[in-house]
Amino acid sequence: MLNYVHDIPTKVFFGHGAISSLKDALRPYGKNVLLTYGGGSIKKIGLYDTVIGILKDGGFNVTELSGIEPNPRIESVEAGVCLCKENGVDVILAVGGGSTIDCSKAIAAGVYYEGDLWGMVENRHGVLKALPLVDILTLSATGSEFDGGGVITNLKTKQKLGNMYTYPAVSICDPEYTFSVSAYQTAAGSADIMSHIFEGYFSRTMDSDLADGIAETILKSVMKNCPVAIKEPRNYVARANLMANSSVACSGIPEYGKQGTGWPCHAMEHELSAFYDITHGVGLAILTPRWMRHILKKDATSLPRFVRFAKNVMGLDGNDDMQLALQGIDALEAYFRSTGIPMTLTELGIGTENFEIMANHANAGGYLKNAFVDLTDEDIVEIYRSCL
Numbered sequence: 001m002l003n004y005v006h007d008i009p010t011k012v013f014f015g016h017g018a019i020s021s022l023k024d025a026l027r028p029y030g031k032n033v034l035l036t037y038g039g040g041s042i043k044k045i046g047l048y049d050t051v052i053g054i055l056k057d058g059g060f061n062v063t064e065l066s067g068i069e070p071n072p073r074i075e076s077v078e079a080g081v082c083l084c085k086e087n088g089v090d091v092i093l094a095v096g097g098g099s100t101i102d103c104s105k106a107i108a109a110g111v112y113y114e115g116d117l118w119g120m121v122e123n124r125h126g127v128l129k130a131l132p133l134v135d136i137l138t139l140s141a142t143g144s145e146f147d148g149g150g151v152i153t154n155l156k157t158k159q160k161l162g163n164m165y166t167y168p169a170v171s172i173c174d175p176e177y178t179f180s181v182s183a184y185q186t187a188a189g190s191a192d193i194m195s196h197i198f199e200g201y202f203s204r205t206m207d208s209d210l211a212d213g214i215a216e217t218i219l220k221s222v223m224k225n226c227p228v229a230i231k232e233p234r235n236y237v238a239r240a241n242l243m244a245n246s247s248v249a250c251s252g253i254p255e256y257g258k259q260g261t262g263w264p265c266h267a268m269e270h271e272l273s274a275f276y277d278i279t280h281g282v283g284l285a286i287l288t289p290r291w292m293r294h295i296l297k298k299d300a301t302s303l304p305r306f307v308r309f310a311k312n313v314m315g316l317d318g319n320d321d322m323q324l325a326l327q328g329i330d331a332l333e334a335y336f337r338s339t340g341i342p343m344t345l346t347e348l349g350i351g352t353e354n355f356e357i358m359a360n361h362a363n364a365g366g367y368l369k370n371a372f373v374d375l376t377d378e379d380i381v382e383i384y385r386s387c388l
């Protein structure tokens, strides 16, 4: 088990009615609020009116940035930074899913960043000086409500890059705000939560019991609760479990004591989103079983971990380890398919045309050198091909 640092400064108010803490969460930072949100879902569910009511009642001055895109664009970050500077914003209030929160993190840091904002996205750095950020989460998926990272897209250069910006000071996580999330986004978000776990679970460090136990629990909980949430969108318990899993899965906690892997499926998926603007979780669901089969075939030393996954997570048993490992992967793919999302790149209209360049980008910077099984550009192309 390796050394680790626990450092998550975010205060989370979780559960029904958590929004009652909003005024007190914002007050320490000042009166001028930048309210950020996406394409309008928060208006449809009445959350926008609730938030505006609370802000008016609290005497806050509100500036708005709306229309933050799924796979948020650098242009939205630039627009937000301008609004903050023009209006003397003291604190950002992000209301939405991972895209709105990620974009708001980059805005919060961008206010203090000297130089080109795309440079801030591209350059590797740790947490930056930033405006305080409070968020109200409306989609269980990314864990952006409980981590310091954000992912920003530049459609002109076809890049989608993750980086560290700032941790939310406060996250308000009321599962009821996710009752309106579509079946498609529920399935995609759940696949994202599971992928955050897989990226750490399939690591060369096998003796971190706490991390592996949390990982297996989250995987089983997501596979139990996602189908319920799809069938019964207003099922509080299912939505609550997905939300709690979302925050912890991407927090680093399920990787404590483990060798970092560079997150290979995320590296491959961010290329798909950058080139084709697809939904992150769908790309991950398509890639994950194919990546698993590829690395199992490439490196037999990965077998025991796949056997553990088949037994502890997928509930399978058998005497032939290789057969069991493959059955575990098949069962995972069948589960993803049962949630109704596309399970091939062809269904998304993606062909082979950019596989080489995407593989080259995904592998750049040497981030995948400690992956559970190392991946060459050729491996990545092969994985993409197996997703067609």
Ligand code: NZQ
Pocket (backbone or CB within 6 Å): 037, 038, 039, 040, 041, 042, 045, 068, 069, 070, 071, 072, 096, 097, 098, 099, 100, 102, 138, 139, 140, 141, 142, 143, 144, 147, 149, 150, 151, 177, 178, 179, 180, 181, 182, 185, 189, 192, 250, 266, 280, 281
């Ligand atoms: O834009 P609106 O109208 O709000 O609609 C959104 C959007 O169309 C909708 N939605 C959100 N909450 C809803 C809702 N619809 C109905 N009811 C609600 N309560 O869902 C759509 C997708 O929203 P988005 O925020 O894009 O989804 P998600 O939370 O999955 O975020 C995806 C982004 O986060 C990045 C992804 O790459 C992608 O750019 N990630 C961020 C991470 C992080 N910060 O740590 C880690 C992840 O691995 C991921 O890369």
Ligand code: ZN
Pocket (backbone or CB within 6 Å): 142, 192, 193, 195, 196, 266, 280
């Ligand atoms: Zn993800």
